[in-house]
């Protein structure tokens with residue numbers, strides 16, 4: 001996870017003091033705004049004034065980032081009401097600052113300013129935020145998102161078979177655990193239904209209003225709708241097309257995996273839960289959103305007796321500590337010729353769970369935007385998963401360190417997928433039989449066929465299974481912004497069935513808003529970046545492996561100690577966002593391509609793909625056949641007279657879900 005930090009309440013330069021006072025009085029900067037072609041812009045083409053504005057912006061934005069970041073850090077590492085209030089105050093100040101910045105930036109006609117950097121900076125400032133809205137609506141959408149996030153965070157559900165009817169206190173952490181561990185399909189369906197029923201419906205009206213205002217903001221900015229503005233950050237008119245092509249390329253692999261997993265689930269749960277050639281119900285894949293399937297590895301693993309690559313026991317045997325994990329991770333980077341962690345990092349990072357206060361334990365890497373202070377927050381335990389996570393988080397810190405010399409607006413990933421893409425590429429090099437063997441943690445034969453297939457299947461449950469979900473979340477959002485809010489839920493399930501082959505375990509209707517069961521929807525956080533990051537992860541990994549002179553299957557590549565891989569990595573990280581990401585792709589791939597492609601991911605999984613085809617050779621259908629009953633699951637179940645539709649009832653009896661649906 002990456003955390004581009006923000007806050008302390010510092011003195012503001014004169015310009016910003018004046019505009020802040022102005023804003024608090026409810027004033028308007030009163031820019032002369034004309035809409036030329038598409039994007040909104042003003043008339044000022046004075047380069048000197050634009051440079052002056054951007055210089056001041058750079059200083060203030062960095063300070064704002066420092067003060068918001070500090071307040072967020074303070075809350076995340078000591079979750080008191082007082083710290084939360086301070087953080088909210090700082091975030092509100094930041095929202096006001098963003099609006100002021102927009103007001104000032106649109107006074108310039110960035111399209112006619114004869115300096116590429118100034119042009120690009122101004123373009124970044126006038127798009128991708130909702131500063132164009134009048135104050136009232138700007139505040140309204142800000143509050144709508146806060147309220148939706150609050151509903152999500154505070155959702156609590158009732159357990160299955162609860163004897164105490166008053167005990168309905170399960171939170172998302174409990175839900176995640178049950179969905180991963182329970183093998184009772186009735187319990188899983190109950191938990192799935194509870195979570196989806198208690199998140200979506202209470203926020204549906206707010207979400208519809210949010211869609212309306214977000215579209216208004218984007219239209220003022222000159223876009224067709226908010227979806228087009230979301231895609232605009234990729235600065236690529238072919239983006240949708242290229243991404244769709246990459247997805248087509250992955251689909252045969254996904255379908256093979258899907259078919260293999262369905263067979264195993266059919267063996268476990270039987271035909272009352274799984275239809276042999278049909279889509280899979282969302283509740284039995286080990287994850288609330290069926291977005292990745294690693295928790296059902298025990299059900300699907302092909303060679304249970306083959307060695308599993310898990311070095312946790314060995315780490316404990318060798319007396320590892322959280323500090324040693326961090327030192328080992330730092331040594332990975334220095335072996336590539338990259339930077340050591342700075343003094344401040346070691347001083348302020350939290351690498352173990354504090355015992356004296358409540359903390360948010362999700363691992364994250366922080367940039368405090370003052371070119372000095374970088375930290376990781378991680379409740380590290382001595383286990384393999386945390387060894388990998390530490391390398392992942394430390395890659396974010398490396399990225400921060402390398403682009404530190406760039407101006408504020410370029411201190412970011414080359415596109416929204418780059419930070420996660422690079423961090424996960426490093427993880428591929430670490431979570432890897434070759435590397436773990438080399439560092440003395442995995443002492444078995446690394447070339448054993450069954451061990452490698454088992455490893456690749458485990459990776460596929462995480463990565464291949466994730467691809468369609470990562471792709472469709474924002475396809476859905478784009479559709480809603482484009483076509484409006486009627487049939488939002490059946491649109492969601494149509495995408496789920498089309499791309500993932502997943503259906504809801506119980507009937508759904510338009511009173512539900514099942515997409516909102518995923519945090520990024522209420523929290524207004526883009527999701528396509530995770531799909532982009534997934535492809536980049538493998539593309540970057542392959543490029544670094546080529547640089548390191550790796551031969552043999554891609555999944556066994558380790559770039560440890562390769563100065564050449566380190567050189568390329570440092571080069572691409574140093575640019576931050578100052579170059580178009582396509583130029584960075586060219587540098588990375590030594591001129592071979594500037595596109596985000598699925599080829600490297602396909603190459604990584606090639607041995608597994610061949611193996612899966614053999615496993616599925618006797619299947620009639622590779623993929624899924626949908627029928628009317630699948631579609632009926634997300635058409636309104638309750639007719640006008642409030643009675644259940646009879647065809648659906650028969651089905652529900654069959655799979656034992658009617659008691660769950662009608663509340664037992």
Ligand code: X8Z
Pocket residue numbers: 001002530
């Ligand atoms: O949202 C996240 C991180 C923050 S960057 C917790 N992730 C996506 C998800 O949970 O769906 C990381 C993986 C994908």
Ligand code: ZN
Pocket residue numbers: 001002392393396419420423
């Ligand atoms: Zn990350």
